[in-house]
Amino acid sequence: MDLLALADFNLVARFGGFGKAARATGRPKATLSRRVAELEADLNLRLFERGARTLKLTEEGRALHTRTSALLTEIDETTKAIASMGHNPRGTLRISAPLLFSQTALGRLAAGFVAQYPDVQLEITTEDRPVDMVEEAYDLVIRVNPQPDESLVGRVFLRDRQVVVASPDIQWPTGNGAVPAINRVSAGRNDIWNVNTVNGQVKLSTQPVLSLSSFLMVRDAVRAGAGIACLPLSLAIPDLLAGTLVHWGDVDGQETALWALYPSRRLLSARVSAFLDYLKATFPNGTPEELAHYIDQKDDLGIMR
Template sequence: MDLLALADFNLVARHGGFGRAARASGRPKATLSRRVAELEAALDLRLFERGGRVLKLTEEGRALFQRTGALLTELDETAAAIASGGDRPRGRLRISAPLLFSQTAMGRIAAGFALRYPDVRLEVTTEDRPVDMVEEGYDLVIRVNPDPDESLVGRSFLRDRLVVVASPHLDRPADDHAVPAVVRGPASGGGTWDVVGPAGRARLAVDPVLRLSSLVMVRDAVRAGVGAARLPISLVSHDLAAGTLVHWGDVEGPEIALWALYPSRRLLSARVSAFLDYLKEAFPSGAPEELAAYIGGA
């Protein structure tokens, strides 16, 4: 396979058209079109659907782009590293991170990483939704308890756990009364919380009196005394130590784990490897107290 033609195909696929690829690369549009046509002829496959002003990848073209794009990037990085006399990370690094981690820690982590590796252009997007790393051009994603994905590999770098907390001015109701609760997410039934405290296990009936879209907002509302909430211990440990919140018990259930995920491939870019190492340095044991230290320093 002609690697130059393959590189031109990836250029066009990445920019979504021959004209945009030509403008971005400074190469003639006709040359890109010819080399992609030669690649299609060599593979005996149609890689693009050409119609009107829209250029779309075929199913085979999408598969080829997904499988070869990262490899070509790695080849470029390797050549650049050899030419510069070292393997110092460089280039663009795009990361998707969840909202709470971004609000509490990612700004300081990103700043420290940028200072250490000035040749890397770091871009961080905050979102809790699952993202398609290849389609959306991410090099690494950070997710909470992600579902298994055969196309991704990664490592857990931080652990947390949920606790039920409330203002010291909010009395815990008797067992036959519902707890006024601040919850995150859309409307649903009241439900119950299973907690483990000094007095043993308990099941708390809850009455959602306030629904908010972020856990930081939930914490602030609980501080104001409107109700109790389930929150990560890292987010409230300083409040518990200061007495502005009180601990009603630990929530029974699986541990919260933050994972750094990246496409499954044998070779990992220098910039992704550097960021993974930086996360390990920031959270050497992965304990909730390490994240709480970032939150306390905010």
Template structure:
């Protein structure tokens, strides 16, 4: 396969047309068109559907653009690293992270990474939705208990546990008596199953979408709540909250995910190493200690 033709195809795919790619790079439009046609002929595949005014990737073209674009980027980065002596990590790194981890820990994690790798332009976006890494241009996503995705690989770098927490003034009632509760949504169940057997009947009095808000409301004595151990660990240790038990099936895992490919982006690899150094055991207590510092 002609790598120059492949590079030109990726260029046209990224810019959405021969004219746009030519204007952005100063390359002749005719040359780009010829190279892509040669690539299609060598592969015996149509990579673009060509309309009068629109150029659209075929399914095969989209798959090739995604894979080839990632590999060509890796080749460019490898060549740059070799030219620079191979000792520096540089370039842009885009990360999507869930709200709670971003609010409580990621600011300091990102800052220490930036100090360690000053030539990396790190950009973090906070959101809980499942993003499309390729379409939205992310290099790494951090997610809690993500659904399986064959296009992504990753590793668990932190584990957590959901506990029932309350202000010290609250006394646990008999099992059948409901206790006021702060919940995430008004559709939360009226009975919480607890690890090791038993349950807790609750009567929601406040619904808050943010776990940080839920914790603050529990601190204020409004009611009990189900919260991550990492978030309430400092409060439990200081006596501001008490632990009534663990939620059944409340184990969670924080994953760092990236596109599945043989050559791992050097910046992603550096950030994964940094996460491992920051949280060497990955235990809930370790994250709680980090948050409480």
């Protein structure tokens, strides 16, 4: 059996069509079609039912895809691992990461990684949506509190928590009064915040005055005195230390964990292993204070980041 033809068959099966597979992989559609036809001829089996606008696996095609896709993945990972062996991992490493971590830390972290591993071509895209690692060809994804996924494994490399902060000019509300609040759009509207303070948990009545799409925008607005806000502790620490923001308490139940995830394969490429080790070396304790210090460090030119 021609392994190249089998690999092309699995590409078409995975993406659900010749055109989709060609666009996703950059392979010519005609080549994929020819290879699949050759495989069908070699096996004397029809692997796809071809309609005018649809393409469906036959029962035999589904069985072949199920039994060979994992094997081909294993072969691919084996060859990549062998090619990347040694002290200098090489090749392309594609990573998807969330917006806030990308904006505050990942640019500098990526620069340090490629300086240490110059044979690795690092590609990072920023998005908060869940991505399909296999179909979108990512080697590693970084996510905040990800949903369980049996196809992925990973490790926590940073932990954080949400804190309620305000400008020193804003006073704690008295009685049943509400305090102006800045919300993130994705968090939705919640007028009652459960806040853990030094005196115990309290219910804080708020009046939303702003809805913003990023934590950096929220931080700038709360600095300007527009209202109270929930921020990751790592993002708030510099202002809390400087006295430009005041800590009102912690948001109840809002602890977060930043995970590095990768497909659950027996063989892990040297590129991914090197990046995981680099994350661990950069954040050995994985605390909010450690991340805040990293974000606020001066670079070699003495410019505050």
